[in-house]
Amino acid sequence: ERRTACEDSTADLTCQGRVLHIYRADYGRSDRTTCSQGRPSEQLQNVNCASYTATHLVAEMCNGKSRCSVRASNSVFGDPCGGTYKYLQVSYSCEPIPIVRTVSCEGQTADLSCDSGKVIRIHRADYGRSDRTTCSQGRPSEQLQNMNCAASTTNDHVAKMCNGKSRCSVTASNSVFGDPCGGTYKYLQVSYTCESYW
Numbered sequence: 001e002r003r004t005a006c007e008d009s010t011a012d013l014t015c016q017g018r019v020l021h022i023y024r025a026d027y028g029r030s031d032r033t034t035c036s037q038g039r040p041s042e043q044l045q046n047v048n049c050a051s052y053t054a055t056h057l058v059a060e061m062c063n064g065k066s067r068c069s070v071r072a073s074n075s076v077f078g079d080p081c082g083g084t085y086k087y088l089q090v091s092y093s094c095e096p097i098p099i100v101r102t103v104s105c106e107g108q109t110a111d112l113s114c115d116s117g118k119v120i121r122i123h124r125a126d127y128g129r130s131d132r133t134t135c136s137q138g139r140p141s142e143q144l145q146n147m148n149c150a151a152s153t154t155n156d157h158v159a160k161m162c163n164g165k166s167r168c169s170v171t172a173s174n175s176v177f178g179d180p181c182g183g184t185y186k187y188l189q190v191s192y193t194c195e196s197y198w
Contacts (some may be wrong), residue, residue, distance in 0.1 A: 001013075001091070001092050001093065001094070002090065002091050002092075003089070003090045003092075004034060004035070004088070004089050004090075005070070005071075005072040005087060005088045006072060006085075006087045007035070007072050007073065007074075007085055007086045007088075008012075008071075008072065008073055009070075009071075009072055010069050010070065010071050010072070011069070011070045011071075011088055011090055012068075012069050012071060013062060013067070013068045013070070013092055014066070014067045014068075015066050015067070015070070015092060015094035015095075016066070016089070016094075016118075017062075017066070017094075017097075018066060018094035018095055018096055018097060018114040019064050019066050019094070019095055019097050019113060020062045020063060020064065020065055020068055020092050020093075020094065020095075021063060021094075021095045022055065022058050022059040022062055022063055022091075022092045023024065023091040023092060023093065023094060023103065024055050024091045025054040025055045025057070025058035025070075025088065025090045025091075026051075026055075026088070026089045027045055027050070027051040027052055027054040027072060027076075027080065027086060027087075027088045028029070028049035028050040028054075028055055028080045028084075028086050029044070029046060029047055029049045029075040029081070029084050029085070029086055029087065029126065030047055030048075030049075030050070030088075031047055031184065032044045032045070032047060034087055034089075035086075035087040036085075037083060039085050040124055042083070042085070043083065043084055043085040044085065044187040045084070045131075046081050046084040049053075049080050049081035049084050049086065050080055051077040051078060051080045052080075053077065053078070054077055054088070058070055058090055062092070063115075064079050064098035064115075065196050066097075066196050067194070067196065067198070070088065072086070072087060072088035073088075073090075074184070076194065077171065078159070090141050091099075097177065097193045097194070097195060098193065098194075099123060099181060099191050099192070100112070100191065100192055100193065100194070101189070101190070101191045102189070102190050102191075103134060103135070103187055103188070104170075104172040104187060104188045105135035105172065105185075105187045106135070106172050106174075106185055106186045106187060106188075107171075107172065107173060108132070108171070108172055108174065109169050109170065109171045109172070110161055110165065110169065110170045110171075110172060110188055110190055111167070111168075111169050112168045112169070112170070112190065112192055113167040113168075114167070114194030115166075115194065116166065117166050117196060118166065118194040118195060118196055119165060119166055119194070119195060120162045120163060120164070120165055120166070120167075120168055120192050120193075120194065121163055121164075121192060121193050121194075121195050122155070122158050122159040122162055122163055122191075122192045123191045123192055123193065124155060124189075124190070124191045125154045125155045125157070125158035125159070125170075125175075125188065125189070125190045125191075126150055126151075126154055126155070126188070126189045127150070127151040127154040127172060127177040127180070127186060127187070127188045128149035128150035128151055128154075128180045128181065128184075128186050128187075129144070129146060129147055129149045129184050129185070129186050129187065130147055130148075130150070131147055132144045132145075132147060134189075135151060135185060135186075135187040136168050136185075136186055139185050140185070143183065143184055143185040144183070144184070144185065146181050146183075149180050149181035149184050149186065150180055151178055151179075151180040152180075153177065153178070154177055154188070157176070157177065158170055158190060162192070170188065172186065172187060172188035174186075176179055
């Protein structure tokens with residue numbers, strides 16, 4: 001995707017259900033035609049005008065968000081060439097929102113957190129055991145045999161506790177989820193994304 005915004009207007013970048021990844025941003029002028037309408041020719045002559053920090057600035061402002069507005073102005077980027085009418089060009093893509101996965105052994109606490117401005121959305125949560133290797137260290141084998149063990153309410157419970165918060169702690173224990181299989185050493189697996197809220 002590419003967006004162009006003439007000086008003193010705003011580039012609105014959006015990714016529906018995905019997040020922005022900025023490849024390149026240029027603030028200045030590299031041709032005489034872009035954003036030239038109604039401009040005196042002396043404001044369009046310098047086609048070798050570029051702000052060297054534009055890519056870094058726009059990436060810092062927008063990467064990982066699903067929506068971002070950037071003002072094409074000297075107050076944001078500095079003035080790389082006085083007297084020239086400039087524009088901002090941004091190349092970006094929309095990437096899938098990364099899924100975070102955590103595993104906490106029975107008795108431990110899962111700490112879920114998102115950067116500021118983002119909130120947790122639980123995709124899946126399981127308390128029990130579905131393989132013999134996870135959280136198996138130092139455990140007698142009879143505690144690892146049952147691989148068809150799952151507390152049915154885990155997903156709803158963790159979603160209720162954590163959805164919409166920027167951080168959330170959940171203890172992997174029978175007192176929280178009930179005991180889906182006595183005598184089996186269990187663990188809590190959670191997968192979630194951090195999503196922007198408007």
